[in-house]
Amino acid sequence: MTFTLVAGTRPNFIKIAALVHAIQDAVSSGTSITYRLVHTGQHFDVKMSQDFFDQLDIPKPHINLQIGGGSQAEQTAGIMVAFEQELINHRPDTVVVVGDVTSTMACAITAKKLNIDVIHVEAGIRSGDRSMPEEINRIVTDSITDHFFTTTKEASDHLLKSGIDSDKIHLVGNVMIDTLMANRSRFNLPKLAHMRLVPQQYFVLTLHRPSNVDNGAKLLSLLEGILKSTHLPVIFPVHPRTKKQLDELKFKHDQLLLIEPLPYLEFNGLVQSAKGVITDSGGITEEASVMNVPCVTLRNTTERPETITLGTNELIGNDLSKLQVAMQQIEKDNWKQYQGIPLWDGKASERIVKKLIEIYQ
Structure with missing residues (x-):
């Protein structure tokens, strides 16, 4: 065979x-x-x-x-x-x-x-x-x-x-959760040159969908909305697709820390210790849910509805008012818990x- x-x-x-x-x-x-x-x-x-x-x-x-x-x-x-x-x-x-x-x-x-x-x-x-x-x-x-x-x-x-x-x-x-469970004991917080990470005292951001990053004005609006919604630092491992747009925008903010994409163990260590995750990725919503980390998805639809019904994920699209409410609830530890997804x-x-x-x- x-x-x-x-x-x-x-x-x-x-x-x-x-x-x-x-x-x-x-x-x-x-x-x-x-x-x-x-x-x-x-x-x-x-x-x-x-x-x-x-x-x-x-x-x-x-x-x-x-x-x-x-x-x-x-x-x-x-x-x-x-x-x-x-x-x-x-x-x-x-x-x-x-x-x-x-x-x-x-x-x-x-x-x-x-x-x-x-x-x-x-x-x-x-x-x-x-x-x-x-x-x-x-x-x-x-x-x-x-x-x-x-x-x-x-x-x-x-x-x-x-x-x-x-x-x-x-x-x-x-199978993605197979890999997560097999390696979770090896997750570690990355060492960042610009700051010492304190568990539960930062958000993780990932963006790569064309609908969110290809339009500079829309990307800028999302970043500004995220940063206005929290007083905590936002750690942003930048996908190569997104980096190109950010370089053109020349956007900088004291709360926003742009870093290179991280290896698997360091990235999931970052997520595991975060206050919450803001993303447009489907796979990250699965990983965050199983690790019981609050997750907000900047999309109007998901192919992984189980992360909403049984996980820690919520869809908010690009509604910045919903984003602000969600991030404030996460900061207050007022968020749903992972219920367990069969198999x-x-x-x-x-x-x-x-x-x-x-x-x-």
Whole structure:
């Protein structure tokens, strides 16, 4: 049984880590599995890529397609051409893609064009907002997937309603949380040159969605609204996409500390000790919820509603008045607590590998 595992971006690496370790455990137990790990190169910055491989003990990829930057169309085309050659040279029984990034969709399409089965881990999640590139990636990937591994019953229900055979849908939990639980004892607060971090005395901010950062005036309004809503410092690890815009704005504020993207252990150490998180990321809402850290999402929709109903997340869109109320409630410790999400128990990757063995051996 041979698998090709695809990873291309920061959230992919976190998810793939758990799968690789579960496969290695199965091999150690005598199961005959071989795999190739393909890095598309969609995230190529050391802090967005190599640091994650090092910290999460992910083996060196068998190949890095080195696609690099460019528009989404350029990245998609580049990945498809390079991945096609990889599959021709090393044809597997199945290709495993994770998440909802450009690499996920591009590699799924390429595999199916070569009549290779596609496994989608984190299938079925939907925001309902087709203006988000990730939503298109989810829909396209799920339309050609052979077996679907879902994080929640709601994600499974989305697939059932779209006509997917229930025998192909496998509710297993969340591999990102597997990695979180496996490494949580190693989380540590980063040492910042400009300040000494005091637990519960700062907010963490992350922004990278085009709708929030590509328009300079909108980004400036969000930053000003956040800083007016708290007296605490705001630590902002800046995504490369966002940094370009901030450099043009030349925006500075005594409360706002801009830092480079952090490795996995340091970033989650930062979140774990924060008073709260302000973000437009989906994955961070999952991690913050499980760590019981208050989370505010600057979006109008989410593909992860369980982080709201059972987690610590709230959607506020770009409503600055709601933002102010939310941050004041967080500062007063008047925020909901994590209720526990079914099957988010650190064992999703084990369930996935067990099912894959059942299907393909």
